Amino acid sequence: MRTPIDCRGAVGKSILSRGRAAAKQVDEVAPAEKALPPDAEGARLEGVPLGTIAREVGTPCYVYGAAGIREQYAQLRDALGKLDARLHYSVKANSSIAILSLLRDLGAGLDIVSGGELFRALLAGYKGKDIVFSGVGKTEREMEEALRAEVLLFNVESEQELHALNRVSKRLGVKAPAALRVNPEVLVDTPHPYTRTGEKGMKFGIPFDEALSVGKIAATLPNIRLLGLDMHVGSQISQFAPYEVGLQRLLHLRREIERATKISLEYLDIGGGLAVTYDAERSVDVRQFGKVISALVGGSGLKVILEPGRFLVGNAGVLLTRVLYRKRSGGKEFIITDAGMTDLLRPSHYNAFHRIEAVKPTGRTTVADVVGPICESGDFLALDRQIDDAAPGDLLAVQSTGAYGFVMASNYNSRPRPAEVLVDGDKFAVITRRESYDDLTRNEVAVPDWRSE
Numbered sequence: 001m002r003t004p005i006d007c008r009g010a011v012g013k014s015i016l017s018r019g020r021a022a023a024k025q026v027d028e029v030a031p032a033e034k035a036l037p038p039d040a041e042g043a044r045l046e047g048v049p050l051g052t053i054a055r056e057v058g059t060p061c062y063v064y065g066a067a068g069i070r071e072q073y074a075q076l077r078d079a080l081g082k083l084d085a086r087l088h089y090s091v092k093a094n095s096s097i098a099i100l101s102l103l104r105d106l107g108a109g110l111d112i113v114s115g116g117e118l119f120r121a122l123l124a125g126y127k128g129k130d131i132v133f134s135g136v137g138k139t140e141r142e143m144e145e146a147l148r149a150e151v152l153l154f155n156v157e158s159e160q161e162l163h164a165l166n167r168v169s170k171r172l173g174v175k176a177p178a179a180l181r182v183n184p185e186v187l188v189d190t191p192h193p194y195t196r197t198g199e200k201g202m203k204f205g206i207p208f209d210e211a212l213s214v215g216k217i218a219a220t221l222p223n224i225r226l227l228g229l230d231m232h233v234g235s236q237i238s239q240f241a242p243y244e245v246g247l248q249r250l251l252h253l254r255r256e257i258e259r260a261t262k263i264s265l266e267y268l269d270i271g272g273g274l275a276v277t278y279d280a281e282r283s284v285d286v287r288q289f290g291k292v293i294s295a296l297v298g299g300s301g302l303k304v305i306l307e308p309g310r311f312l313v314g315n316a317g318v319l320l321t322r323v324l325y326r327k328r329s330g331g332k333e334f335i336i337t338d339a340g341m342t343d344l345l346r347p348s349h350y351n352a353f354h355r356i357e358a359v360k361p362t363g364r365t366t367v368a369d370v371v372g373p374i375c376e377s378g379d380f381l382a383l384d385r386q387i388d389d390a391a392p393g394d395l396l397a398v399q400s401t402g403a404y405g406f407v408m409a410s411n412y413n414s415r416p417r418p419a420e421v422l423v424d425g426d427k428f429a430v431i432t433r434r435e436s437y438d439d440l441t442r443n444e445v446a447v448p449d450w451r452s453e
């Protein structure tokens with residue numbers, strides 16, 4: 001399942017720190033001779049005890065560390081060196097407005113895939129020129145919204161979409177800046193087939209052998225400005241080969257399109273996909289990644305766009321959950337938590353592995369399934385896991401859930417979605433309130449307002 005190939009980075013480790021040693025570090029920043037509060041004995045994220053957050057915000061809740069996000073951003077930015085490149089954070093990974101704002105302060109642009117994400121981006125203070133609009137099924141309404149916002153690029157995924165974009169632009173009396181999202185048709189190794197996108201026969205992108213002819217059509221459409229090429233090979237990728245092969249193909253295509261259309265392209269969007277560590281695997285060596293990309297596109301004269309999502313936020317978050325019950329059934333141990341697949345879908349949807357740590361370890365371990373309260377047998381956070389022998393009331397932290405956690409949460413079983421909390425140093429703040437029962441039913445009507453004709 002986890003077979004990193006080109007990874008030479010450090011081995012993944014927990015982002016939590018523990019007990020008095022961690023508390024002391026914080027005290028060193030703000031010296032104080034005060035007694036440690038009871039929560040300080042448990043795990044902390046940055047300087048804040050998770051026990052304090054659980055007590056004040058309740059569980060389940062997502063907790064993100066700002067420092068971790070800043071670190072990842074700086075690492076990837078630095079790895080790109082002098083390359084004319086910008087990081088356009090992929091909003092789908094974690095779209096909370098406070099996270100988008102944090103990334104804006106660092107200089108990030110955004111990659112969006114819907115009108116809703118555009119709405120969030122604008123609320124977080126991004127300008128159109130900071131935004132590229134990807135997605136395989138943009139509606140005309142979404143196109144119109146993005147044109148009005150004057151986004152930097154539409155990554156167009158089919159010939160029909162190109163014509164629709166031309167039509168909408170004509171109606172608004174503008175020219176749409178467009179890049180062709182091409183399926184580079186490379187072999188990609190990801191932990192789950194659902195996170196591969198750049199292989200032949202996927203729904204994403206323009207099939208490679210049609211890209212030149214779609215490029216020629218784009219050049220003739222009066223309300224399209226063809227500006228670039230784009231690819232996205234998949235997600236949780238720890239090899240560089242798919243990027244290298246894909247980029248070589250795109251650079252070849254660029255020459256063909258430029259020769260045929262006499263248009264000089266400006267942008268090369270290489271998508272997202274860089275892996276994070278979920279277990280004890282080695283992290284991606286981003287400096288090496290930067291070198292590989294720079295060697296290929298350094299002298300191309302193209303502005304490079306990267307769309308990292310998971311890499312920036314994945315390891316920066318935990319899902320904090322409380323043990324409700326313990327039970328034994330059929331010779332198996334179960335730890336029943338107040339978080340389930342409605343809060344974190346990845347284990348049940350992708351069979352994804354997330355490390356689980358007790359906030360205050362008991363010192364004993366057991367082997368158990370960690371399961372949620374949802375009425376589905378597929379509702380689990382971990383199966384057959386060697387884990388702390390946690391008792392009802394104990395807190396568990398499900399690690400590396402900063403990306404594709406909260407954003408994939410649902411209201412199934414009429415469960416309000418959890419709160420989100422941001423930690424920065426020794427401060428924390430609720431950035432998304434826990435949903436209420438009113439939120440669940442806000443758009444519903446008890447007595448249908450029937451209409452006919």
Ligand code: LLP
Nearest residue numbers: 090134232235236272273307308309310404
């Ligand atoms: N750009 C495009 C066009 C994408 O489709 C994606 C992710 C990204 C960028 C960001 O990829 P990242 O850097 O985060 O790998 N829900 C799945 C992941 C789906 C990824 C979808 N596309 C999961 O939980 O693993």
